[in-house]
Amino acid sequence: MSRDDLLDRLAILADAAKYDASCASSGTARRDSRDGKGLGSTEGMGICHAYAPDGRCISLLKVLLTNHCVFDCHYCINRKSSNVRRARFTPAEVVDLTLRFYRRNYIEGLFLSSGIVKSSNHTMEQIVEVARTLRTVHDFRGYIHLKTIPEADPDLIAEAGRWADRVSINVELPTEAGLARLAPDKKAPQIEGAMKGVSQAIVEAKDSLRRFRHAPAFAPAGQSTQMIVGADGASDVQIVSRASSLYDRFGLRRVYYSAFSPIPDASAVLPLQRPPLLREHRLYQSDWLIRFYGFTPEEVGSAADPGGMLPLDIDPKLAWALRFRERFPVDLNRAPREDMLRVPGLGTKAVDALIVLRRQRQIRLEDVRRLAGGWRKLRPFVVTLDWRPVTLTDRDDLRARLAPPRQMELFG
Ligand code: SF4
Numbered sequence: 495m496s497r498d499d500l501l502d503r504l505a506i507l508a509d510a511a512k513y514d515a516s517c518a519s520s521g522t523a524r525r526d527s528r529d530g531k532g533l534g535s536t537e538g539m540g541i542c543h544a545y546a547p548d549g550r551c552i553s554l555l556k557v558l559l560t561n562h563c564v565f566d567c568h569y570c571i572n573r574k575s576s577n578v579r580r581a582r583f584t585p586a587e588v589v590d591l592t593l594r595f596y597r598r599n600y601i602e603g604l605f606l607s608s609g610i611v612k613s614s615n616h617t618m619e620q621i622v623e624v625a626r627t628l629r630t631v632h633d634f635r636g637y638i639h640l641k642t643i644p645e646a647d648p649d650l651i652a653e654a655g656r657w658a659d660r661v662s663i664n665v666e667l668p669t670e671a672g673l674a675r676l677a678p679d680k681k682a683p684q685i686e687g688a689m690k691g692v693s694q695a696i697v698e699a700k701d702s703l704r705r706f707r708h709a710p711a712f713a714p715a716g717q718s719t720q721m722i723v724g725a726d727g728a729s730d731v732q733i734v735s736r737a738s739s740l741y742d743r744f745g746l747r748r749v750y751y752s753a754f755s756p757i758p759d760a761s762a763v764l765p766l767q768r769p770p771l772l773r774e775h776r777l778y779q780s781d782w783l784i785r786f787y788g789f790t791p792e793e794v795g796s797a798a799d800p801g802g803m804l805p806l807d808i809d810p811k812l813a814w815a816l817r818f819r820e821r822f823p824v825d826l827n828r829a830p831r832e833d834m835l836r837v838p839g840l841g842t843k844a845v846d847a848l849i850v851l852r853r854q855r856q857i858r859l860e861d862v863r864r865l866a867g868g869w870r871k872l873r874p875f876v877v878t879l880d881w882r883p884v885t886l887t888d889r890d891d892l893r894a895r896l897a898p899p900r901q902m903e904l905f906g
Contacts, residue, residue: 503581504591508540510561510572513752514607514641514720541600544639552637555595556605559583559620563609567666567677568761569725569754572609577759582611585623592628596636603637603659604628610643618646618654625657637715644680644688651688652712655695660715660747663688665740668733672726676763686744692717693744716747723777724769725754729802731795734780738791741784751777776804783811786842787835807897812838815875816896822887825877826857838896839871871896 542556560582561572571578583591588606595601606624610617621640628634640658642651655661663685667673670682692713699712719740723733737749753774756766783789789811797813798804805813815822815838824833826848834845844866848857851865856879863869874886874896886892 500587500591503583504540504557506579506581507558507561507583508556510578510609511540511556511558511605511607512542513571513755513757514556514605541595542605544603544605544637552602553600554603554605554637554639555592555601557583557588557591557607559585559588559606559608559617559624560611561609562611564612565610565677565679567680568763569666569676569722569757571757571759573761575761576757585620585627588624589627589632592624592636593632593634596634601636603639605639605641607641608643610645614643614645615647615650618643618650622650622653622657625654629657639715642688642692644685646688648688648691651691652695655692655699655713656710658713660718661692661713662718662720663692664720665689665736666720666722667726668721668723668728668736669726672728676725689717689719689740689744689746693746696745717744718746718748718750720750720752722754723751723774725764729798730773730777730780730804731791731798731802733777734784734794735791737777737781738784749781751781770806772806773804776806776810780804780810787811788832789814808893809838811836812871812896816893819887822875823877823883824875826862827852827877827879837872837875839868839875840866 540555540557541553543551544554558572560580561578562580562582563570563572563574566574570576588604592601592604604624606621608617608621621642625638625640628636628638637660638658639660639662640654642654642661642663644651644663651661665673665682665685666677666680673680673682695712696716699710699714702709703711721733721737728736733751740746740749751774753769753771754765755768756764760766780789780794783794784791793814794804794810795802797810797817804810808816815836821833821836824837826834831845831849834840834848835842840848844862847865848861851857851861858879859869859881862872862876862878866872873881874883874889874892877883889895
């Protein structure tokens, strides 16, 4: 195999993997410094960043085993009917690439996914073989994230969890109807069945580890999933509610939202335009509100418009606060933590710091400004020793005063 052939396939298979939203670098603009001007490059094939369970940002080789696929999901560039250049690695080649990148200090781990070749089981066996070889033959201690195939035999998915730090199974679309229309080969019950199996195996492995120090681990960094936003007609309320149900039922670490982007040679059933990128951001903010701020999906949904869409010009916490003004202002010297977490502009760290501070003395406006890193958005919603908003909280023009005037340009 020539070096050029390997690089060519790496270019195809790393590029094909960028549509997976599991890392922050997917879809960035291409830049390089080959003309001798400037410094750095985003051309390096297949290197992306992800967050390890301990919060470190780590670089991963993000690649597909193959972009051949026997399925025909309309939104996917690798679908059977797509006219893209195809390539394929053997498991041994992915192992070799991972080790070579690792030894050169380019990466700290591997993110491996694949189109489906021959059958789901055949493909899953190859994915597992990469991870098994890295761990058992090369004693690879780096991070491994395997994308698993829900249609594959549960024993193969279980083996993936044995070697990987994290496994993920994509639910793909927020609604079952959307999945049936845009990914006709995939079945929602099969996807959820596989997620349930992984979730149970994670719980059992944790339990065994508590009792036996040398019990085998199973996906210690948990499982995650990805939902494509804007390819079907699902509203934000439907998306938030589906994500919340997945967190509850399968103990997911993360639901990633991926704004649908029109692909070359797109299927006619897809929208022609991508949704505003800001929509993806607002969904992540809503996700955060539910996971860390005590909001229910219904509360987040109550900030949406009658069509179930969250506003784009203000964040969902501010939208909720403006709709439920009777809950404000919150007295930061007396209110319980859960009420303080509802204040727009106050994050969990700032709330906890204010609670520590108020045990020593009364909180003043300057303390909030310092700990929250800003004051403008907070002012109508809080009371401190030296500040009370009086009529500001109820003003008709409060939304206009707080909405950033130029933000619409971001998604225009
Ligand atoms: S199964 Fe995966 S790779 Fe194949 S068409 Fe569907 S989304 Fe694309």
